[in-house]
Amino acid sequence: MRGQPPFVVTGVVVIWGVMKKFFRHPFILSLLIIAVAIFMNGQGWLESPKNVFFQLTGSFQKIIYQIAQKINGITGEENNNLREENAQLLGEVAFLKRVEQENNFLREQIGLSANEERELILAEVIGYDILGSNRQFLINKGKEDGVEEGMVVISAGNLLVGQVIEALGSFAKVRLLSDPNSKVNALIQESGITGLVKSAQGLDLVIDLLPQGEEINSGETVISSGLAGFFPPGLLIGQIQKVISSDARISQTAKIKPVVDFMKLERVFVIK
Amino acid sequence: MQTTVVPFLSVGEVAPNLVLILALIFVILDGFKGVWLDVLLAGVFLDLFSVLPFGLANLSLIGAAYGVDWLNNMISLKFKFAVKIGLVVLGVSVFNLFLNLLLVLFKLEPIFSVGYLFWSALYNLLIALLIFNGIKKIFRKIQV
Numbered sequence: 516m517r518g519q520p521p522f523v524v525t526g527v528v529v530i531w532g533v534m535k536k537f538f539r540h541p542f543i544l545s546l547l548i549i550a551v552a553i554f555m556n557g558q559g560w561l562e563s564p565k566n567v568f569f570q571l572t573g574s575f576q577k578i579i580y581q582i583a584q585k586i587n588g589i590t591g592e593e594n595n596n597l598r599e600e601n602a603q604l605l606g607e608v609a610f611l612k613r614v615e616q617e618n619n620f621l622r623e624q625i626g627l628s629a630n631e632e633r634e635l636i637l638a639e640v641i642g643y644d645i646l647g648s649n650r651q652f653l654i655n656k657g658k659e660d661g662v663e664e665g666m667v668v669i670s671a672g673n674l675l676v677g678q679v680i681e682a683l684g685s686f687a688k689v690r691l692l693s694d695p696n697s698k699v700n701a702l703i704q705e706s707g708i709t710g711l712v713k714s715a716q717g718l719d720l721v722i723d724l725l726p727q728g729e730e731i732n733s734g735e736t737v738i739s740s741g742l743a744g745f746f747p748p749g750l751l752i753g754q755i756q757k758v759i760s761s762d763a764r765i766s767q768t769a770k771i772k773p774v775v776d777f778m779k780l781e782r783v784f785v786i787k
Numbered sequence: 788m789q790t791t792v793v794p795f796l797s798v799g800e801v802a803p804n805l806v807l808i809l810a811l812i813f814v815i816l817d818g819f820k821g822v823w824l825d826v827l828l829a830g831v832f833l834d835l836f837s838v839l840p841f842g843l844a845n846l847s848l849i850g851a852a853y854g855v856d857w858l859n860n861m862i863s864l865k866f867k868f869a870v871k872i873g874l875v876v877l878g879v880s881v882f883n884l885f886l887n888l889l890l891v892l893f894k895l896e897p898i899f900s901v902g903y904l905f906w907s908a909l910y911n912l913l914i915a916l917l918i919f920n921g922i923k924k925i926f927r928k929i930q931v
Binding site for chain 1: 788797802819820823826827830831834835836837838841842845846849853895896897898
């Protein structure tokens, strides 16, 4: 027996050899590296490298994105429509200003405080969803500018766009309303009926959990209700396009036409 | 390109995934062993620009790439170009399905519908054909 390694040592050597081969396999090695990266990201250790990466690529991305927007962009017909729409909106703005003045006057009379002003951070969109489903975008403002996770993103005119899902030093990722993981408590402005806005197929939205028996008409306006506190009240989401009602269900669902064209955003505001 | 130009190539909700297609094409041409580090790096890029939990896109990409390589090794001697293109389509579908599955495991809503999976496979097939043909022409010119 002398000179021969004990059985346990032989076993360990064999297992070591097998394990070495196993862990050298590219697939296993890849999985291990990803597991380590997930762990490091969970601990927040990847924040600085990510920020450096976005700083390096950010300005380049912004230029390409803007060129792509221009090429994709605005045809003559669209320009005319926009001009017409602009004139219409200007009229509405004038009317609303008058209503606001009256509102403030009445608030003073009954002793209510004025609506609090929202502090907004202007940001530029510099890139869209990498997975090809266009349900998120990247903005050029981050923690250094006061952007934090969970903050709400709107476009000009108080139109709800989405929510900041990750904030880095000088960049942030925004999840659009059209992402299946976005859910907003909303109400129909005309009737006050509340529901839950979520993603439908494509870039469309639906408002779900509307009580049965309530009359909902197409063209009615859907705004955020402010319930649950994630989204401030009064942000415009869209207009009812089609009501999907079935007696078998306990609630009604309606398809919404979003007021924001999620694919044509250049500048957005983050509500602080 | 993927985050700036490609979104404007979208038809309905479907846009091609260039990173995925290129990774799969390189796996088919060079084998997983030869390009696994590049695929891993491509996966990191996907994760960096994605709002999904970090690592999920990379896991799906590695899974799809390894699966495609395994199938490619099984059939590469018997069949030709069309099958290799078919493998890209399969890889795209496997990637999307893996990602949906991982999202469900993480208690999130799946981001791809059945319709999306179908149209995405078709659209990516078209892009893969263009890229494959491009690569073939470049190689032919180099050989001449």
